[in-house]
Amino acid sequence: MRPDLNIDLLRSFNAVAETRHFTRAAEQLNCAQSAVSMQVKRLEAIIGVRLFERSKRIVKLTEEGEIFRRYANRMLCLNDLTLAAFGRNALQGRVRFSATDTSMCFLPAILSRFAQSCPLVELEIRCERSWEALDSLQAGETDLALVTQPCGRKGGQLVKREALVWAMAQGASVEELDPLPLAIFGPGCIYRKAALAALDDCGRRWRHAYNSESRDGLNVAVAAGLAVTVVPVSALTPNLRVLGPDEGFPPLPEIEILLFEASSDAALPVATFARTIEETLAKDKGTV
Amino acid sequence: MRPDLNIDLLRSFNAVAETRHFTRAAEQLNCAQSAVSMQVKRLEAIIGVRLFERSKRIVKLTEEGEIFRRYANRMLCLNDLTLAAFGRNALQGRVRFSATDTSMCFLPAILSRFAQSCPLVELEIRCERSWEALDSLQAGETDLALVTQPCGRKGGQLVKREALVWAMAQGASVEELDPLPLAIFGPGCIYRKAALAALDDCGRRWRHAYNSESRDGLNVAVAAGLAVTVVPVSALTPNLRVLGPDEGFPPLPEIEILLFEASSDAALPVATFARTIEETLAKDKGTV
């Protein structure tokens, strides 16, 4: 029925909009000026809107042209992204990645970013405790590990500091809970020690009500309002309520998210994934 | 350097991926089967990836083809959206719209949706109290009004019910505040009455500490931790903390968001904007 857009035409349109000259745009595009004129004309015919004001000598975007420019840009970006993701020198391969339960909450942002620009790279994700993740890394079973404890290993890179807070279900009340029922990870977690010590220090009685090796396990008890837990602020969900000094909860230490790589000269997909993690977490740094 | 994508080729690719037949795709596209073959081949050359498995008789997307399909689809959607937004029968004109401070918090979602599909429509937004908005509508100064109180007018359409909650700044404490300093709208707001009555009922002393005709005005006091306010849950920001029965706050009534139109046979852009409001708010309904 009606013709589709054409990326080449958008490219030309964009060049004219940038340079504000048909001649310069032609140079930039390596073609004759008349070609650019005709391309813009063709594009205008397709979308049925006049894009440039040519009454005077100067080339100026019309109001609609200005609006259309945003659409054209999105289209060109998507085009470039797609070509970069697939083209001949697109990344391909596999990345075996270990995350801890705690670092898991950052994965959605990281993954959507990475999957977008490197769709051909196969991702293998495991969830382990920090020390297990580092063992896997050393054993060559994984390429990267995003952990919360260095476990004595050297070479980890600090990619983010994250506040840890006490939290419980929105509706639940903490008043009548004494001793305080806790849903936290089992022994081995250094933050667990710090949290319990802090509670003891301020004289709050507690009991270890629920235990699990995974956050999902704990969440069941927390969501039911049966226990209080400790989470990084990034893992807070709408149904969780932060418990502060007002309610008698001591401040918690910050956790450090560390990135370990199997080798410094890792395969390109691995290195790219590592850089994506750094960038994504660094971006969040300011907002939290 | 390397050639750009081409929407026509994506269209063909998509047809083949859908029908799983080059011949059927050709019928669908109204062209010869050989053309489709060549188009797919050309596309494969551009992105440097084999898209279909043709070893057997059946046409099957390769693994990469399956991934590429998502990119192609996004591109085609953006193409269609752009054409619909500009093409000959694209909406053009102006919509004059009144919102109240309370309904304002829904505007970002509504506007981004509308602006996306109708970029050529000029939007004029005013923020008024409900009764002023309805007066403006009746006076023909605006085309649509999204209000929280019917003010005795008939013909409004209920587009959303929204819970109202007590809230204060995250860090601040409510314990030592007696009488409770309130930052709420001035007289005229029916929800204000309900809120104050509820406070009185549960024996909580309060004083009217801050007053303003706009939410921004109130927010200054609230953000500073100087006062407690009442907000619809959709207007909650991360720096606000909900105050519930635990802290001695009575439940509040729900507000009703009503949409009034100047006339039932409004201009097409106005009607489209109205429909966008309904759809956007209806979508939220389930999640809140």
Added chain:
DNA sequence: TTACATCATCATTTTTTCTGATTAATATTT
């Protein structure tokens, strides 16, 4: 095996697009 269906390939035709020259309009210089 034969008949049939399906996709790739090819030579040819058709369509699209580009080029280079020219023109018209505006700005700049003399």
Added chain:
DNA sequence: AAATATTAATCAGAAAAAATGATGATGTAA
């Protein structure tokens, strides 16, 4: 004011790209 220069639109012809219809190859069903 006239001359010159710059710029974009237009046009005819050239070049390139794409579509067609025929043909061939390959696999499936009868």
